[in-house]
Amino acid sequence: MDLRPVAALLVVAACGRSAGGPPPSVRYAAHVSAGGTLPAAGELKNPFADSASVKQGAQLFVAMNCDGCHGGGATGWVGPSLVDGRWRYGGEDGAVFQSIYYGRPRGMPAYGGILSDGVIWKIVAYIRAQPVPAVVPTQSW
């Protein structure tokens, strides 16, 4: 791994929940609960949701090559758009964090243990701060 070009960013983002341990389980509002009982799980909250973190998250999104798959401005490339308001695996803080931490099928790598929790949270902060269009145009050119 060659992290030199963005070492300063990574140092800034390294604080927060200690790296290495898995995050607590997450309850997904969109998932079906068996027997009508909600699973014993909680909610993850982003400790880095301030505007400075959003700005650093934007830089990290480029520096760690998130745009290599999700496109400049996260508008989609081989990976899906992250700014269209449509989510396969949930769009809440904890769900987006877990998508980055554990990866997802069909191409999303698992960055947990490679990027610190703080770095991941700042990227989550950037993604969650993007304006979502009320309607994604699908019929007008």
Added chain:
Amino acid sequence: MLSSLVLFAVLQGTPARDDGEWRMPGRDYAATRYSGLASITASNVQRLRPVWSFSTGVLGGHEGQPLVVDKTMYVVTPFPNVLYAFDLTQEGYPLRFKYRPDVNPTAVGIACCDVINRGAVYADGRIVYNLLDGHTVAVDAVTGKELWKTKIADLGEGETTPMAPFVAGNRVIVGPSGGEFGIYGWVKALDLATGRIVWTAHNMGPDSLMLVRPGTFKGGANVGLTTWAGESWQRGGAPVWGWISYDAELDLIYFGVGNPGPYNPEQRPGENKWTNSVLARRPGDGALVWAYQFTPHDSWDYDSNAEMILADLTIRGRRRKVLVHFDKNGFAYTLDRATGEVLVAEPFTNVTWAKRIDVASGLPVVDSTKVTGASRGNIEGICPSLEGGKSPASPSAYSPQTGLFYTATNNLCMSYQAAPVSRIAGTPFIGASTPYSAGPGGYMGAFIAWDAARGRKIWEIREKFPVWSGAVVTAGNVVFYGTLDGWFKAADATSGRELWKFKVGSGVVGAPITYRGPDGRQYVAVYSGIGGDWFLLSGDVRSDDPADVRPPADFAKDLARHTSQGGMVWIFGL
């Protein structure tokens, strides 16, 4: 006519072969995509009609071309890389077999730009092709039985393998994609009989790893190290995903090498040899004989993976054995293929990054205001865009009859904002945001005829969208190509007059072929199925992923009005 064709075949070092078949991607060792078939002509092509079509069941971009060997058509799909063999002797062309390989789906997330495949090659009774996940397979052409499967590339380093293999003698030559993943680029030669890896040659690094041997290569010692800062060559890209040609007389294979990584050039000072270059190697042992770099210290992602077509041309009164190459950087090059000497280098589309190529030194005269880098901010008005003045994915054709080259081109420009990036192996390593716009004139593509001896455009057919299809030209003096909005077209090879068109099921990013059917008639075949960069940029809804709805790219808003995804094989006849 016949005698001149035979002479041509001898000159090109191509084994005498029936024009009725199509056994390798470029049709012959010289990669001419020229067919001696002449039943379909400029005066009867208006009667061409579809005689058969087949849905591959795959949505990815259908680049590459079918093969036709021994009354059988072979089709390789994008991931999951299914191989179909169709029996051309029976009505409806029923399947002889279908080979469905085990391909690691992890590869889908490591392919930079759609999960395409550029096709197969036939040799010695077997169909050889690459799976996206870094394996080469050989399948018995009659039974469909897998004969061998060799791991050639490492997904963990960001290498995938959509390239079509090339066979020279008993060597299968293969290379990886991954210019956007910071790979350490290479080519490998496999033994056709067993699949064993015979040699591996890197495109940069120390001479020992580049297979540079004293006395064989005259371009200097360890230039693969000295033209890079520190150890940046180890993650410097240099993928090999285009087409290969072979001069049997000189015993040299020719292939283009792709971009250096990352796109931010300030992270890799130096000329970065041999990225963006053509390399000539001995197929037997891989030894490097000569190399020429089209774009030193690339700061625009101008890969040189496009085909190297071999021809014998008269240049300034002298007959020369040449290699002709349309580079992403917008210049068409005519080189002496024995030495790499630059003979002609002229722009074939709108170019702003360089004023010209100095033929004596072989170096571009770069416009310093167009050089990019993280410290230089957003650089605007760079032409061509990084889609290339011509895409390497759209192989051109050469007719010895007209002496002209035929190629798809793009008329796009870009702005380029570079940024510092880090590399995590197996994930992208890019560092630039590069939005596109239409070039001067407002049209985004053209299909052109090119005189490579003089460096002149002879004619062009302008298209609304970028032209991303390969070409085939025939002794009937007809040239075929397709468009992104889904037209398959025929034009007069001499005049460029459009003669015929048919609306296929989706945009064309594949390369047409022509062959003689078992009934003795001439047919033309092509894939439809938009993909590669273009669905990603301009598509709107993926039918296999309803959550993926995106606004089309602002420079090509209405492409999605004309085409959607979906792979099909089309066959046309009179």
